[in-house]
Amino acid sequence: MTASRPRRPLTLRDVSEASGVSEMTVSRVLRNRGDVSAATREKVLTAAKMLGYVPNKIAGGLASQRVNLVAVVIPSLSNLVFPDVLGGISAELDDTGLQPVIGVTNYSPAREEMVLYDMLSWRPSGVILAGVEHSKASRAMLTNAGIPVVEIMDIDGEGIDTLVGISHIRAGREMAARIVAAGYRRIGFVGTHMPEDHRARKRLAGFETGLGEAGLQLEAREYYQGGSSLLKGRELTGRILGRAPDLDFLYFSNDMIGAGGLLHCLDKGYDIPGRIGLAGFNGVDLLDGLPVQLATTDARRLDIGRRAARLVAGKDTPPADRIVALTPSFRPGDTIRAT
Amino acid sequence: MTASRPRRPLTLRDVSEASGVSEMTVSRVLRNRGDVSAATREKVLTAAKMLGYVPNKIAGGLASQRVNLVAVVIPSLSNLVFPDVLGGISAELDDTGLQPVIGVTNYSPAREEMVLYDMLSWRPSGVILAGVEHSKASRAMLTNAGIPVVEIMDIDGEGIDTLVGISHIRAGREMAARIVAAGYRRIGFVGTHMPEDHRARKRLAGFETGLGEAGLQLEAREYYQGGSSLLKGRELTGRILGRAPDLDFLYFSNDMIGAGGLLHCLDKGYDIPGRIGLAGFNGVDLLDGLPVQLATTDARRLDIGRRAARLVAGKDTPPADRIVALTPSFRPGDTIRAT
DNA sequence: ATGAAAGCGCTAACAA
DNA sequence: TTGTTAGCGCTTTCAT
Numbered sequence: 001m002t003a004s005r006p007r008r009p010l011t012l013r014d015v016s017e018a019s020g021v022s023e024m025t026v027s028r029v030l031r032n033r034g035d036v037s038a039a040t041r042e043k044v045l046t047a048a049k050m051l052g053y054v055p056n057k058i059a060g061g062l063a064s065q066r067v068n069l070v071a072v073v074i075p076s077l078s079n080l081v082f083p084d085v086l087g088g089i090s091a092e093l094d095d096t097g098l099q100p101v102i103g104v105t106n107y108s109p110a111r112e113e114m115v116l117y118d119m120l121s122w123r124p125s126g127v128i129l130a131g132v133e134h135s136k137a138s139r140a141m142l143t144n145a146g147i148p149v150v151e152i153m154d155i156d157g158e159g160i161d162t163l164v165g166i167s168h169i170r171a172g173r174e175m176a177a178r179i180v181a182a183g184y185r186r187i188g189f190v191g192t193h194m195p196e197d198h199r200a201r202k203r204l205a206g207f208e209t210g211l212g213e214a215g216l217q218l219e220a221r222e223y224y225q226g227g228s229s230l231l232k233g234r235e236l237t238g239r240i241l242g243r244a245p246d247l248d249f250l251y252f253s254n255d256m257i258g259a260g261g262l263l264h265c266l267d268k269g270y271d272i273p274g275r276i277g278l279a280g281f282n283g284v285d286l287l288d289g290l291p292v293q294l295a296t297t298d299a300r301r302l303d304i305g306r307r308a309a310r311l312v313a314g315k316d317t318p319p320a321d322r323i324v325a326l327t328p329s330f331r332p333g334d335t336i337r338a339t
Numbered sequence: 340m341t342a343s344r345p346r347r348p349l350t351l352r353d354v355s356e357a358s359g360v361s362e363m364t365v366s367r368v369l370r371n372r373g374d375v376s377a378a379t380r381e382k383v384l385t386a387a388k389m390l391g392y393v394p395n396k397i398a399g400g401l402a403s404q405r406v407n408l409v410a411v412v413i414p415s416l417s418n419l420v421f422p423d424v425l426g427g428i429s430a431e432l433d434d435t436g437l438q439p440v441i442g443v444t445n446y447s448p449a450r451e452e453m454v455l456y457d458m459l460s461w462r463p464s465g466v467i468l469a470g471v472e473h474s475k476a477s478r479a480m481l482t483n484a485g486i487p488v489v490e491i492m493d494i495d496g497e498g499i500d501t502l503v504g505i506s507h508i509r510a511g512r513e514m515a516a517r518i519v520a521a522g523y524r525r526i527g528f529v530g531t532h533m534p535e536d537h538r539a540r541k542r543l544a545g546f547e548t549g550l551g552e553a554g555l556q557l558e559a560r561e562y563y564q565g566g567s568s569l570l571k572g573r574e575l576t577g578r579i580l581g582r583a584p585d586l587d588f589l590y591f592s593n594d595m596i597g598a599g600g601l602l603h604c605l606d607k608g609y610d611i612p613g614r615i616g617l618a619g620f621n622g623v624d625l626l627d628g629l630p631v632q633l634a635t636t637d638a639r640r641l642d643i644g645r646r647a648a649r650l651v652a653g654k655d656t657p658p659a660d661r662i663v664a665l666t667p668s669f670r671p672g673d674t675i676r677a678t
Numbered sequence: 679a680t681g682a683a684a685g686c687g688c689t690a691a692c693a694a
Numbered sequence: 695t696t697g698t699t700a701g702c703g704c705t706t707t708c709a710t
Contacts (some may be wrong), residue, residue, distance in 0.1 A: 009462070011687060022697050027689065035695055052483045057460040058400045059687030060700050067397065077422040086416055089442065099457060102441050118438060122395040123348070142393045144349065144456065146394065230628025260628045265629060289569025289599045291606060361681050366705065374679055398703030401686050405705095668709060679708075686703105693698075 233260015572599015
């Protein structure tokens, strides 16, 4: 038995009248707050359900000065890594009454600023955002918001409040060390050329540092723009090996183009990992079924999401130094010689 | 020059006092509404920026009874298709002042109900949600909300308000017709077993209808649960061909497991598309670099997102029959014999 | 072009 | 256990 189509959205008052109970008590029942007798409770719930009442959180938020939203700001949804992070956040927020609201910046600081402004105007209970590089205005907004702010993915830089992530500089450096230890010497890099993808940039910087520590340097680089796909990985790999045929290792800025590169090398019949070795970054499960498994670094995406969520939810307290540093783990796969 | 850290969030009143202009005029400036002299305008903007004022949309929404949010409800983010849909929505909403808010249901009707309840309690200007199958309560909520409701992806079923999508029944049926026309006769299916993935179910049903019209039927099926990956596609394909080695075609419920199946067949050295043909569904670009291109059907994800967004934004008016039917397009790839 | 008053629908704080 | 009152920060409406 449903009520007929209302022209005006229902309010607490409607439920109050239908149940013969004060608005305040109705409010209490609907929020499970305070003591309400079982009988009243029943009456109210029945009336609310019959009318099809949906509370107005706009009004509720204004009155209580409290909003159960957590702003989550990420650069992209099509980059495979972010859905994983969101999964971790969402899982950990599930039993807290907090709800994530997602904003996408497309790696643009200007857009990030707009998205933040928009989200903060809803007065969320906390903010989780990717990266530590933000415009001055963004930093100011976040500082002034007076709510927990967790910057995720990257811990190389100055945080606003709390950081949760891995060091990409170190991840790049350690990959270089492994590659050198495995005996590779003529090493090339294939990666994105987005100036705003700071994490990719830092990995490369760390990688070059690592090579330098072994007295080596990058022999060739190939950059691309836009999203990553197998096809692009193939093309770029063909190109870099065309220019520098004697490379014996390729480091890719992510698994997707790394896998494309791998397919190119398989196509050409190169001996992997003997003649040439390959490594990507992220640890994307999606690609696990390829004929040969790409070496990579697991970026701990799920854990990053979880830890960040626990912090904004108040389940964890931030460490004294305000940095939660996770350890990326190396996955050898089949594309790098055993040391 | 930034103002010092405020303990209390800033209000219009603060900007009003700092600029010596009434709250009302400040409000007008900040929303570009009504006539305000250039001088006043300047004063207000300066004051607002200096203080770092961020408007309170909670209060604004309550006062104006208008909220610039569009609820977007989808089953999953890790399924590659939804980010594409979101891309279309986001692109089309960009110049409307409307903002998408994403909710994820994990293919659970109960969760969909909760997500909807939650989102509707923020009084959004419209709702876009995937699929036409919803709980009775969900339908009631949406009907009573008094806002545009666009159900996307699927047009096989009864809509609440407006539908934008493709017919999955027809997509399955047409794929069957092509396969039969190409001369394949012993056909198997590999797909998800989620009872709540209605679109996959309908494609299979349409596919079987199509086979039936040619006097054929499925020779074998292999179901799986959970997400799709290359690895899973490999395993299932190995399994189904183990059980039914004489199959000459495999229809997969999506491109990801289809690609896995393809890799398995390449591994085994099967003649593709001679000895065995393969087809997936969706038209996912990500996989374009595989050694052999999988036949598939482009599900028009981006267009679906765009058209849905145009409808909720009022850029388009719904057709008389309230159904925007898009035509999925077949992509032959290399895994199906030429007709 | 600008301002003053009222009130959006709810909840905090207090009273009964 | 239930009810009353005031007011959250903004926008609508009307006045000037």
